[in-house]
Amino acid sequence: MNYILEAFTKAFRLIIHLDRELAVIVWTSLRVSLISTALASIVGVPLGFTLAVSRFRGKHQMEIALNTSMAIPTVVVGLTIYSFISRRGPLGAYGLLFTPTAMIIGQFILATPIIVALSLAATKAIDARVGETARTLGANALQRASAILSEARYSIVVAIAAGFGRVIAEVGAAMILGGNIHGYTRTMTTAIALETGKGEFSLAMALGIILLLIALSVNAVVQSFRLRGI
Numbered sequence: 001m002n003y004i005l006e007a008f009t010k011a012f013r014l015i016i017h018l019d020r021e022l023a024v025i026v027w028t029s030l031r032v033s034l035i036s037t038a039l040a041s042i043v044g045v046p047l048g049f050t051l052a053v054s055r056f057r058g059k060h061q062m063e064i065a066l067n068t069s070m071a072i073p074t075v076v077v078g079l080t081i082y083s084f085i086s087r088r089g090p091l092g093a094y095g096l097l098f099t100p101t102a103m104i105i106g107q108f109i110l111a112t113p114i115i116v117a118l119s120l121a122a123t124k125a126i127d128a129r130v131g132e133t134a135r136t137l138g139a140n141a142l143q144r145a146s147a148i149l150s151e152a153r154y155s156i157v158v159a160i161a162a163g164f165g166r167v168i169a170e171v172g173a174a175m176i177l178g179g180n181i182h183g184y185t186r187t188m189t190t191a192i193a194l195e196t197g198k199g200e201f202s203l204a205m206a207l208g209i210i211l212l213l214i215a216l217s218v219n220a221v222v223q224s225f226r227l228r229g230i
Contacts, residue, residue, distance in 0.1 A: 003201070010202030011209060022203065026210055029187040032100050033168040036107035041160050044112045048119025048159070049149060053131075063120070069113040074106075078176030081106050085177075098179035103187075106173035111163035118162055122155030123148060154226050161222045168214060 014022050051062070083089055085096040085105075096102045126148050134147040149156065171189035178185030180194060188207045195204040 007201035011205035014206040025191050032103045036104045037164040039108050040111035044115030045119045048116040049123050052120045052123035066117045074170040074172035078173035102177040106177045107167035111167050115159050115163040118159030122152040126151045
């Protein structure tokens with residue numbers, strides 16, 4: 001038990017004194033995750049809305065495939081992208097492997113299905129009369145879409161938060177595509193795995209605490225939106 005208490009003590013010291021290595025790792029994680037989530041939201045929310053309001057053959061099967069892709073293993077995504085951007089892959093000439101860009105691509109692919117599926121569900125849950133009322137009042141297609149999304153705004157925020165939660169906590173794709181390079185592509189999850197393997201529990205625990213605080217903060221923000229009726 002003593003080593004656990006000692007590790008916790010050192011972990012809090014690292015956080016309180018804003019250890020430089022800790023700060024770099026946290027910033028790398030946040031930067032990559034926020035960019036990938038933003039890109040996934042830009043693509044995912046409109047796509048989810050479009051799928052919800054459209055009628056076409058195979059829509060049900062597409063929704064099943066979309067829901068299935070939400071659970072795709074991160075290591076599979078990492079391995080697939082690795083095969084394309086490695087030196088021998090078709091995109092190897094761009095030098096993307098072991099860079100933050102590669103990690104963003106991987107996390108974008110992980111977050112997008114979640115945001116699309118939840119946005120689709122959020123849009124379908126809105127009363128159809130919202131769109132019909134907007135049409136009756138003379139709203140064009142863009143205005144009708146805006147009215148529907150406005151009604152589903154809280155669920156959309158939850159969808160984006162879920163996408164962010166998926167990527168900030170993943171380790172497989174980040175490890176494969178980023179290479180866990182010190183000061184460059186090392187994220188909180190990959191650093192935790194590395195430091196735990198080395199027996200350096202203090203840094204690993206500090207990162208784990210921060211990761212939990214980030215998750216708690218995101219949830220608090222989402223709840224505040226709901227309580228304020230935003």
